[in-house]
Amino acid sequence: MNKTDIIKECLEARKTIITKLKMQLEGPGADGSIPNAEHEIITDIPSRRYSCGILYPQRVTLETEDTDDEDKVLDEGNLPVTDGDEASVAEREETRKLDSNVKIVGDNKSEDEDDTINLTNQWCPSSMGITFFVTGDIRSLHIRLTFGTYRVSGLEDYCYPCDVSFDYDILPSDIKNHIGLTEDKRFFIVKEPFDEKWVRNTLNVKEASPGTCNLWIPLMALAQQCNNTYHKSYVRIPHALDFQFENREEGFIDLGDSLDDTDCHLTAFCKLMDEDKQIWSITLMVSNEFKDYKLKEYEKFIFQPHLKVTIDEQDDARFFDRNQVKNGFSIDDEEERLDLLYRNQKNYGSGLGTSLQWDIDENGKGHLFNDFLPQKELPGMDFRLPTDEFTKEESEQILSMKVHSDLDGTSKEKKLAYLSRLVDSYRRWIADLEIKEKKLPDKYHRAASMNLADCKEAAGRMADGLDLLRDNEQVYTAFSLANRAMLMQRVHLGIIADEKYGKERYGNEDVQESPLGQMLTDLNEIENYCKYGDTCFWRPFQLAFILMSLKGIVDEDSTDRELVDLIWFPTGGGKTEAYLGLSAFVIFYRRLVYGKKAGGTNIIMRYTLRLLTSQQFSRAATLICACEIIRKTYGVKESGKQNRYSKKKKRKVRFSGMSRLPLACGLGTTIHQTH
Structure with missing residues (x-):
């Protein structure tokens, strides 16, 4: 196919x-x-x-005479109900x-x-x-x-489809007394009401009678229509004018x-x-x-x-x-x-x-x-970078979580150059819009100018975030660790979604010897995440959102703190990944800057639907677990040797002495907290 x-x-x-x-x-x-x-x-x-x-x-x-009282409705509890009238x-x-x-x-x-x-x-x-x-x-x-x-409905309304080739004449007389056929032989009709008990008794007694073997479903359906003692049936009357x-x-x-x-x-x-x-x-x-x-x-x-x-x-x-x-x-x-x-x-x-x-x-x-x-088919989203500006390899380098994490050996200058190309591409897109604006009718110019001003402001905020990554080592380190945490999260979510590991996750005693067990053992070594992270990429708007949010998080005097950023994207577009990445940055940055004082609530996520809350909590929990592993292991000496991920003096940091990362989920009036 x-x-x-x-x-x-x-x-x-x-x-x-x-x-x-x-x-x-x-x-x-x-x-x-x-x-x-x-x-x-x-x-x-x-x-x-x-x-x-x-x-x-x-x-x-x-x-009512008392107009000060609220309007009152007759109490339905006063309605008469006969015994047994369900x-x-x-x-x-x-x-x-x-x-x-x-x-x-x-x-x-x-x-x-x-x-x-x-x-x-x-x-x-x-x-x-x-x-x-x-x-x-x-x-x-x-x-x-x-x-x-x-x-x-009444007796004259009850009917059920019938095969036109059905031979009615061979039916036993007691069944004929209760059901008949329409003139065109397309429907069974009811002559005398009957119930499901009568159907069971009749078909059991007449089991060997010819023609009764195919009557079970029609007779049971008709019995339900006839059964008005407990459940009334209703017939539709169409109207067209x-x-x-x-x-x-x-x-x-x-x-x-x-x-x-x-x-x-x-x-x-x-x-x-x-x-x-x-x-x-x-x-x-x-x-x-x-x-x-x-x-x-x-x-x-x-x-x-x-x-x-x-x-x-x-x-x-x-x-x-x-x-x-x-x-x-x-x-x-x-x-x-x-x-x-x-x-x-x-x-x-x-x-x-x-x-x-x-x-x-x-x-x-x-x-x-x-x-x-109503229904409306929406066109799909294209998350690729412009193909006339970037090759496939360049796009993957720019958007790769692995490349921007501290697990990758690419130099800081080259990583920042990748991000700079992303910002420059966005500015070129804005410049193209300015050309198109001139061709619009006059009534749209004011709105177009407002939109372009917002776009330029967003581009400026992205550039400010890029400058912070370049000039502030703590910001860059937190950004790199956030990418590592997101990479780890994506790898584990991929394992959960992979059907070939389904049976091995539940009740398999030999799970350690299975491909899943071997993979999980392999991931005990942090650097091995690089082997599974070649398909973990950001979408352009996600990276842009993180870059434009950095200044408001880092600079306590920034006017960006007066803004509320709204990610407007269809379901499945990647909104969760965008703010989870920023959440990981906040977690690491606070611990880098404030040390043991970085505890307390860092991020609040609020959802209005229980099932959505459960699903998003699972994704957030996976990220928090990744952040906790990084907190425990980053900068720790192993076997008398300095961990390779903190070998540079200016990046020698230990998180393990800081408070662990708590995660709590509140449902209704109760709170269930997990560490």
Whole structure:
């Protein structure tokens, strides 16, 4: 299989995953699309089965005489529940969950459209919408709204797919009394309700009967649909409606109320942005107008609401890029920079409580639609240095952790020359941008100038860090040791990730004699890390981040200490490696400069997700272990000989007498500390 086939197969797999994910989270189709996705039967409460793309009823507060008290909602605990009615218990639990999270809205709903838009921001939203721009005759827009509602299923709804070649006539009479076939013989249907116990008993008794061997799965599925005693099943009712504007007028337009005998309401707000060019801003809002203080009327929920607006080739209108609309509002510096950054990206609108996607050609013809699970493929990052400036060998020398560590015999002057070439390349890139700036439209010049000023400031900070490495021996030593620690960390993380060592790490008594054991024994000699470190490289932005941060760490009077540097990079781009490298530098520099007073907290890492915390703590722990080994061994005499890594008098340093490196991880209200 060649690379093209592999990519094609991966893309198909990704498409399948996304499709299945949407079916499970938004629906329809989570229960196997029986009899089909549009009319599916699900054996769970719809709002429990699906978690997005739901318009909930609007919550209503009780009118009380005491207006000083907070709004009160009826206590769901007062709802009557019959003994053994587990379905009612499940519904009550679902209601309580919603009650604890939903923001309550008042009964006196204003006619202003802001109220409808505000309903999109609730924990359980009651509305959603889209805003887009068109130019031309808005009466030619084709608006299509689709959504689904669910009702408790009945006997006539229960069905399961059947092979058209199945011979129904050979079935035993007691099975025929309970199930039948549709006229087209595509589905089993239920004549009389039955449960799973009946299925087991019947198929066991009739095990030898012809035709029953393939009925286990269909009958068990039908039994679950029939079993309304404890778990109700729900059938989906699809709704699809089409709309068009009758007039070209501004303001609020009620396109439909109680649509398709439901509580779904469609409203439009039209505003003429440019009368000469006939540029319109149009907002379409779909809302659930039913008010339910218990959120218990599941038949009143609106599921999978989707708006689609189409402009055909023959229509006298086209979609308009909102970036070209002059709204007359002043924008701040950040918005100016974003306009510059995305100047070549089309933006036809935005979503309210949902996202907006489109398929529109260069002439503004096509369609746009809302999506509750949007997706966007981003181009991959190229971490190589410019190939027109550096050969592959030069790039590897510049970015190598091994080369910049104290384990490598390359001279200090040559290592600094490598780093200097990195900074010079960045400055040449800035110079090229200055040439491109002159060709930009005038409205982008201010933002481009601000960006270039920031780039030049970053280049200056990188040069300051390079000067510190050149002039301050303690800074250079800490930088070299930080590279060694990162090299050691990368080697050990590579061992963990290597599948061929997996079995040897767990329960293998002969691990010492295995390739893994031999490798770990080999790494007891620090210099042997060089044999495994030929593939350990920095990415250019990581080295740049470390260089530009050195002055703020070393110089206590530096104005850089007033800055907060943000590494803005996609997941997997290397943000962690960048600040771990800087963390290692801080650890060694403090011990070089402050000696035994360098203890205490050096670095604080904070994460908002438990699993992310665990994964990042593992990576940090590997680095701290590497730093601890260096602290114990750097500059120590072995067998009466001076350690080769501190043979120069000016680098004779011993860390072993200093405090060891503690590592702590705090989860919730407890702290687990590891040394």
